[in-house]
Amino acid sequence: MYVAVKGGEAAIDNAHRLLAEARRGDPAVPELTVAQIRAQMALLVDRVMAEGSLYDPDLAALALKQARGDVVEAVFLVRAYRTTLPRFGASTPVDTGAMAVARRISATFKDLPGGQVLGPTFDYTHRLIDFALAAEGAVEPAAEAEPRDDADTCPRVTDLLAQDGLIEPSPPDDGAPAGDLTREPVDYPADRALRLQALARGDEGFVLGLGYSTQRGYGRTHPFVGEIRVGDVAVEFVPEELGFPVPLGRIRLTECQMVTQFKGSGTAPPQFTRGYGLTFGQSERKAMAMSLVDRALRAEELGEPVASPAQDQEFVLAHCDSLQATGFVEHLKLPHYVDFQAELELVRRLRAEFFRDSDSMQEAAE
Amino acid sequence: MSAMGMLPQTESSPSPLRGGVRGGGGADGTVEPRSAPPPPPAPPRKGEESGSEAGYNFAYLDEGTKRMIRRAILKAIAVPGYQVPFASREMPMPYGWGTGGVQVTAAILGRADVLKVIDQGADDTTNAVSIRRFFARTSGIATTTRTTEATIIQTRHRIPETPLREGQTLVYQVPIPEPLRFLEPRETETRQLHALAEYGAMHVKLYEDISRHGHIATTYAYPVEVAGRYVMDPSPTPKFDNPKMDQSPALQLFGAGRERRIYAVPPYTSVRSLDFEDHPFRVQQFDQPCALCGAEGVYLDEMLLDDAGRRMFVCSDTDHCEGRRADGHVGTGDAV
Amino acid sequence: MATRPLQPDPEEIAARQAVMALCADASRDDLDAAVKALAAPAVEDLRPPETGLVMATGRIGGDGRPFNLGEVSVTRAAIRLPDGASGFAYHLGRDRTKARLAATLDALWQDPTRRARVEAALEPAARRADADRRQAARRTAATRVEFLTVARGED
């Protein structure tokens, strides 16, 4: 004999308490501070800021602590926090040309004004686990050198190419404000500004996979890295009550200018085209992949066939958001027994009909 | 570019009258007079005096967001079955877990409302508990498990067995609002099909079931035609519940957060499950009554009791089942 | 409007922006020290300090049409000195105390008779910020790949 009992409430409470304890882990091990996460897991913090679409390193670090290091969960916390804040307005567009460069490289020219500056990069490190890091210890201070005269003038490679007309210009600023996909649902076809917003906050893994697919022939664009730069730029905002741009502070950005397949037509001379990537924090992988996908999504505009996933804007935009993706994939673990019951009933009925039919066929044959 | 410069930009918008909140004030629910002389006189934030828990707006959403959702709801009611796009917000629960229904409920909820939340028909399923707590915490309103006492019922996957009455609102959580999505994945295409009322592909799909299986093999999220015009997804309720939607005295609102759509069926509106003359619409039937309350003609959950295949069928609607047991109805209390 | 800072002089605006930029970069302790050194009077909030968002915009290709990159958290404060002068602050992050200190310094700075003292009080913060920037530039410079530009090899 069975009777009904109330199931959920106490179990949920206890699960949350268990989670809190699991997050902390072994109490004999010192607890991580937010400052430690921010300083020593800096690239992880950058990724949470980029996909959380909110530049706030302390908040991203705290979210990572709360999320036990789960990137998407941390992104989720940041996004939900963002929903509760008022929007003061939009900044004036940041000037990446005036970036205080921490790293700047070009694959298209061996040397160029401003130089090839490696900065703090994993490139050319041999990926050998450094067991010395398992122990705590002081780090040798970074080398210093007198900056060259041109260190402050770091023109974009695309500007240098544009001087000779070898590359298409950027789409001109017509004064119209950019659409904002956080404020209105995307209406397809989405323009390039909306697509870049979606990619900038898109899941790094998804954008990376799509960018990679273009290199393997699914929407090939023959890309060259014109330039990657990482550094700090000033953000300015014009408050109503002041009427002039107020400097808010500086944020770290990564920019990638991808120089791609030249085009020409009867009316336009052959020239290189461009893909663009820009992300919060230091994230070359994301910025590069973004610039590949940006270029691929311009297929229709440039008269190329739209045949591959990376060229299909509904496919890319509808699926690049890690929160939407994770929410819907993970919702499958919610109860579905009502629907499943409906399917069970149908499958049982279909099977009964199947065996009845095959039985009668067998009888007929005998 | 100033915040002010961002505001009324209807010229550049492809659909000028769709109100996505853009830029500037309003997003936090403050009514800062946009052309009043600066500095603003520090108006109190709406909701701070009204919310039940410090720091939250009443029902979590800011007033600007509620206005945007409310406008979408009014349009949805005026065009039954049509999916109105809205600027869905990121909520503190995952997409796919009821963010659309939660936003609709938050937008309509008032102090006098009594809220019931069910998932799979039950008030005690984990996600129903979580959402009911969310509203109790952020709005302080009364909640109930009784269908008859509720003014607003948020649901996932079921319509209560107890007939709804006038003045009640049923809010459905919807994962994929587009009934044509699995026939045509592109939004640009499906939007055209709805505009032209071109639903032939849906009929072909259902008919293919018939030719293959002898009957229509869609058991839940069974498409309906609303008020003779739009074909609509009823959300993944079992088709057992479809007849309850037709001419219901209650208002039915549907919220899809991730897909950013709201739609509605007004009370006393025709909701017809798609079918064919030679294959009329039919609902599932269960061979046995509820093992707890003995109810027949209701939707049942199948519970596995052991690894020898013993199972028990009980009401999916826990409130209906409890009510019947309180009235003295009993089932066998055992496996079939 | 008495509280609207009418400043048609672009040089004046540029100087005020420079102080604002300095305050945005400085720490709360820096600003606290500066306000204490100036013996600033008690201030009244024109608007309670508030944390919100500014949508950071970039440009397509670095120099083209704007697009929305993502938001930055920003805290703002607006205060009034007892003599009626108002000051404003907007900067990155969520530190409301720091924003109110910066708004106080903004109000004081706008009084020409106090300006030099405000800038002097901020001098330590300015020096430190400048030293940090120089050191970062020197470290970056050490990672520059130097080529003998006359003798370009093959790629």
Added chain:
Amino acid sequence: MLAPGFADPVHGAQGTFRAVMNALARPGLLQPLDAGLKPPAPLTPELAALALALTDADTPVWLDAGLAASPEVAAYLRFHTGAPLTDDPARAAFAFIRDPARCPPLARFAQGTPAYPDTSTTLVLALDRIANGEGLHLAGPGIKGPTRIALSPLPEGFLAQLAENRAGFPLGVDVILTAPGLVAGLPRSTAVTES
């Protein structure tokens, strides 16, 4: 001195919205609406309640000649809603009509598009009197059994305009009717006839 808005902005807006939601869900049935507003004339308390509850910077608003002529009305709406005013009815998300007898033809307002029928104007009319049980006959979604509504004053040719509006479904405007203390809805889905 500017007249105040809702005494409790959160619940004033919610209560007004629910009355309007019920009105559109049950076309023709009168819903009580008392938001306690005292707006500047000729704006009525009911028009003001709807404006404050539903409009903001994202909704261009059209005012009829009588309302548009009053700077106090414009200042009141601007302060409390921030909604941009438009003089083109075809661009309006909401239209507020104090003098229904001189309401422009419904077809001059935004009708929506086949792909986005929701991008149409919602008209809010201030009537002297609305009553059930007499007058026009209503049919359509949300309507149970015979439902009648009497309106005064009525715009000239209103019935023919409503018929045309209904014929264009799913395009068309939605009409919200107000009278002192009352609100009723005539969404585009409602068929209105004389008998």
